Each structure stands twice: as C-alpha cells, then as structure tokens.
Amino acid sequence: MRQPLDPDMFDELCPSALSPFRVGDKWAGMIIRCLEHGPRRFSELRVPLRGITAKVLTQSLRALERDGLITRTTHDEPVRRVEYGLTPLGRSILGPMAVMCDWAQEHWEELLEAREAFPPLGHAG
Amino acid sequence: MRQPLDPDMFDELCPSALSPFRVGDKWAGMIIRCLEHGPRRFSELRVPLRGITAKVLTQSLRALERDGLITRTTHDEPVRRVEYGLTPLGRSILGPMAVMCDWAQEHWEELLEAREAFPPLGHAG
DNA sequence: CAGTATCCTGCTTGATACTG
C-alpha cells in the first residue's frame, strides 16, 4: 500500500469504465432481470417497470439490443407481437448482477442508516 | 417460465433499485477502487480520475461518505491534508465490484463487436 | 492543499399526441 496510483488506471478504453455502476442506463438492469425467466413482450415489460414510458422503454431496449445483450423478435400474427429475450451474452451478466443485488439486499439498511446519521452537525428544519 | 411478472417487482423501496448499474454516480466506482489499497489524499485521487474537477470530486466523495462507504479525515499540519479511506461497508462492496469488472473485462469486446454490427441495415456515411 | 461559488450545457427522463 501507499504506492502511487497509476495515472492510466482509468483510461477511457479501460474496461473498468464499464464499472458495476455504469454499464447501462437507469432501466437496463431491471429490464435484464425481467427477462431472466424467459422472453417478454413489450407491454409485459411495462407492468413491473411502472412509470416507464413507451419511448424510454424503447430507447433502453434498443440500447441493450445494440450491445448484444437482448434480442428482438417480431411475430406478425393477427395482432402484432414483439418479444424480447436475453442473448447468451445477456445471460452471462445475470451472475454478476445477482452478486451485486445480494450485496444491496444485505447492506441496504446500513446504507440508509448512514444517510440518516449524516451530516453529524447541523440538522435544522 | 412464462409466469406473469410481479407488478411490485421493482417497487421504489426494493433493494433491487440498487441494481449493479445505479448504485452511485459516474465516478463512485472508480473512487472506491482507488481507495482499495489504502487511504488517499484529495489531490492523489485527481491523478487517475483525469478530467474530474474539484467540484465533482468533492460531490462524489461527499455522497460516498454520506452513504457510509468512505471516511474523511483531516490533518491540520503545516499544510492541510485530507485523507479518504474505505469503511468496512465500503470494503464489503469490493468483491461484488470485482465480479462485475471481471465480467466487463471478459465481455468487453463482444459488446463492442455487437455495437459495430448494429444496425443490421442502413450503414450510410 | 482542499476545497467553495457561480454559471452553463448536454443528456437523460418524461408527458403528450399520433401511427403502421
């Protein structure tokens, strides 16, 4: 320890930039989890993602599709049907995500408590 | 599979909201990794986080401190010195972060390739 | 050295209305 930090440590091209906190947008993680147990339709995804608008959901899905994490399949039956599912690459991130979510579950309260105890001084209002 | 999705799946209070993608801000993950091997001074942190301004670094550090992930210690010696270090809670997230970063290292290229291959049609320019 | 104060911009998110 105490060795100097590598200035190139977080070079723009370093995969670390894909750190756990910033792989995708606000909804990316939740969408992936929604697809964990099989493909889902556009309108099915809007149910658990309450509040998401069609536009934003489309944007997020396109981004995930572009990154090779999900697939989009259209079935033009009597009524239009579009299904989204995980690619192998998409499935491969479920493990790491579960690890992070487990951490969150386990330490969620600690984090909230720390927040309430902060700042140590000055609690007007 | 094919069971309906739970509408409450991503209730606001659900710890899943702390999904791997959105625990902190843009710099949070990188800061934590910078502190992995021991405490660092404010100015030391600015080296690897090239481009970060003092304001944004301060904001990120305060947020991490408020969440109980890092500590802030001031030494008022001849010259002012402030050191940031990980709390036990902060250290506990290193594991999950490493898992996610390993995933990124391993699949970084797949992701880039998928991006270049997209969209399948229309590649003017 | 370790910040704070101010101003500013772009991106993400969203509301609303419309379409194949």
Place this chain on the structure above:
DNA sequence: CAGTATCAAGCAGGATACTG
C-alpha cells in the same frame, strides 16, 4: 399492439474563478 414524433424539464457533470 408496439411503437414514433415532438416538446419540455431536471439534473448530473463540467468550466472557471475565488478562498481558508
């Protein structure tokens, strides 16, 4: 049903200048 188009708001991030 599964989107697209348009407009608008908010906030994170950053540039710059100043301070204990």
